[in-house]
Amino acid sequence: MAKVRRQNLPPALFQHLLDRVQSRKIPAAQLELLARWLDTEPDVPEGAWYKRFSGMTVCGEGELIKTFLLPGHSAKGERVS
Numbered sequence: 001m002a003k004v005r006r007q008n009l010p011p012a013l014f015q016h017l018l019d020r021v022q023s024r025k026i027p028a029a030q031l032e033l034l035a036r037w038l039d040t041e042p043d044v045p046e047g048a049w050y051k052r053f054s055g056m057t058v059c060g061e062g063e064l065i066k067t068f069l070l071p072g073h074s075a076k077g078e079r080v081s
Helices: 011-023 028-039
Strands: 048-052 057-061 064-069
Touching: 011 064
Parallel strands: none
Antiparallel strands: 048 057, 057 064
């Protein structure tokens, strides 16, 4: 199992995540829920995974968050709690 990396993200990935937050109009409240979840230092699989929140789904692979999806979008990988 891996821990989600919160620092030293590849610059292109960080920009991609910012772009997704803006283009998909992810509410600040959802990002706050994400931050609280990350504060728990959750274990995530080495491969593809996703975490559902009430207003978005976070998709990752190993230690990296890869994108944000809106409700109703299909996520791939192992669901984490």
